[in-house]
Amino acid sequence: MTFSKNIVVDSGVNEMPNELSVIANILFGAFGLGYFVYGKRQKKSIPFICGISLMVFPYFVDNTVLLISIGSLLMILPFVISI
Numbered sequence: 001m002t003f004s005k006n007i008v009v010d011s012g013v014n015e016m017p018n019e020l021s022v023i024a025n026i027l028f029g030a031f032g033l034g035y036f037v038y039g040k041r042q043k044k045s046i047p048f049i050c051g052i053s054l055m056v057f058p059y060f061v062d063n064t065v066l067l068i069s070i071g072s073l074l075m076i077l078p079f080v081i082s083i
């Protein structure tokens with residue numbers, strides 16, 4: 001009797017991101033850099049934190065709708081909360 005095992009190796013690479021996701025990543029990164037620099041120079045914590053978040057979070061979100069929703073919320077947040 002011979003038993004064979006089917007071994008499936010997952011390379012950890014998902015499918016390629018679509019065009020909208022790539023454009024959103026670039027846009028949120030650019031706004032994040034702007035918020036980061038503004039927050040650092042003006043010594044304002046909310047734009048500073050939102051800037052860092054806008055630059056980092058696209059690396060962890062794969063869903064395009066969720067990416068745009070979180071990014072839009074983080075872009076609007078400094079205008080809503082002023083400390």
